[in-house]
Amino acid sequence: MDTLEVKEAAEPQTEKSRSLTGSQALLEGLLIEGVTTIFGYPGGAIMPIYDALYDYHDKLEHILVRHEQGGIHAAQGYARSSGKVGVVFATSGPGATNLITGVADAMIDSTPLVCITGQVFAHLLGTDAFQETDVVNITAPVTKWNYQITDATEIPGVLAKAFHIARTGRPGPVLIDITKNAQLQKFDFTGYTPCEHIRSYRPAPKVRKSYVEQAAKLINEAKKPFVIFGQGVILGAAEKEFKAFIEKAGLPSAWTILGESAVETTHPLNVGMLGMHGNYAPNVMTNDCDVLIAVGMRFDDRVTGRLDKYAKQAKIIHLDIDPAEIGKNVPVTVPVWGDCKETLPMLTALVEQKEHKEWLEKFRELEREEIKEVIEPELNPTGEVLSMGEVIKILNELTGGEAIIVTDVGQHQMVACRYADFKKTRSNITSGGLGTMGFGLPAAIGAKYGAPDRTVVAICGDGGLQMTIQEFGTIMQFGAAVKTLILNNHFLGMVRQWQQLFNDKRYSFVNITSPDFIKVAEGYGIPGKSIDQRADLRSALKEMLDHDGAYVLEVMVGKENNVFPMVPQGCSVSEIRLK
């Protein structure tokens, strides 16, 4: 799906030829692609590009991160909050290898990125030159496309192709490796034309009407239809189309964590979160429904649990833009391939107006059970120690569900996804497929640049924050008003939970000590506070949100609290445990 950003710049530039260096041509191209913000870190092999950037600083904002991993996570956060392509610069060798975690994360979570890495001079390739790494091959399995440029004349064409590939179809990360000689080389720049077609690349398969009709027939005949949706709805900018579809056919709908904010939390047909730590009703009902309609999701194993016991009773309709996803994990009765922005309205036109009141009530019954057993004790604990859930609950009350919530990975991530309220799309930014600890803080910085008018809260654990805590330095220097909320349980909590439940409480290296986070933040010039009393919770959260600028709030929560419900690994979704 094309995002809006290029529309203004889509006119091919028809300037006369002028002599530019490869580096200047690259930056000209970025401007025409509508890029305004770059995250990056300079180094030897990318110096010519940084030299050119010196003259473009009024048009291209460059955020100097503290580590390339922080740079790429920031670009991911930027892409996820804005819907634009994230851009990151890094040098050759270690600069490029430090990007890899983020590239892999963007690949599995379908995030559009263009990564530019410097490379040693072309004549040094393969000589084990200083800071030489075979970046194109290292990144091949984790990029949608990559390319090494050794001649400046290739730059405009390759850059245009990179943006086209990154943002169309199922989006993903693209990497361009540019040798230093190509960055320096002068050539006759004849303009930059955005790419619209590559003959070997088909971003979206042609929609087949007959399958849409068969899908509609199945939905119309269903007594117990159930929709599960993922990030495809957001990536396709099809939130309205999706809601029109479920509202007309009266379809209870559950989300994957990447799809979460596509439908507001309070929507009457929103029945909650799928998967290992998802809600009780949607997991149980997956194995009770008669027609399962999957929209823009990929049946990840954390969502399906044991596959041979997954929705076996149901006929399955799968809407996806990526034909390789259809039937990959779960066999499908009717595949509706194509952009859901296009297929959903076709389906809506054919489905009958229904309510499925009794069926929806079944979800609500199970929900009441979960509220009693899990949600109520989590949100309103009676014990002395604070729970993660009650922190999120008060945060919801104070933000009104308007904030962008960026999480790191672990227990706090599951709790945040379970309990955070969302009113707007593109508001839940989390590392879903790769589960990258250290994602939260830098992604939140990027998310703030992607949506400067919105409140951005980074919810981090004490473990994950320490993986990329150096990005406080980026906040210090460039002032991104990110609210970092640390839920500190003194443990690598999710692994500890598993060790408690499955390894007989043998707590093997999950007991992590932390620095005084508030002092660390203070060292970076960021104000903060640490609390451990319920009585202080609301005022502390309010102070964090009201503060004009970045702020760090650490909340000490129960050390050995667990996240429930839980589908234990190797179990079916309907074997979900409430405790």
Add this chain to the structure above:
Amino acid sequence: MKNQASVLYAPAADSSSAPHQKKEFTISVFTENQIGLLSRIAIMFSRRKINVESLNVSPTEIEGISRFTIVIAEVEEVVSKLNRQIEKQVEVLKSYYNVNEDIVWQELAMYKVPTSVISEKAKVERLLREYGAQAVAIRSDYTVFETVGHREETDGLLNALAPYGLIEFVRSARVAIIKDSEGFHAKLKEFEQHEPSQEVIENEFLDKRDEVFTM
């Protein structure tokens, strides 16, 4: 190569009745001629721990288009899913997978034997005739023969020559023609159009839910 190679080259008809049993598939991939694509395609097999039995890459009848011919032994469901992932690569135009019945294929083998053995031993001459070998280079000290055929045929001559002082042997990868293919020109025209192509995979899953394999 794995030691079960002898099983892999059993006549395909033996295993075609068992969908969950590994059998030999030939994957033909039409691609742009692009540096790095070979590596991108190769790692898709190694990532899934699939041994590539044979791999050939060469230009096609269409300028700028390359053709990969890859032979693997796998169950069909795995091959079918892998084939879709291959097609997803930006520079891949189209990928097909076929069982041996669907294709005509050949491998080329070359044998270097001492010229003295051929001139002296009538049995060797008979063998060479039997296997249809042709001399491609004749020197006073050695002669190079070639045969073209299926693996069993080239293996046959290899084994037969072994006792007679075979100096060197080499075999090419498989090349294969798909029997019912109409060539690639028409497809390429489709790809060059800006509209989304009709060329999408057929829906092999429709109403066949119970028969479909899941990993």
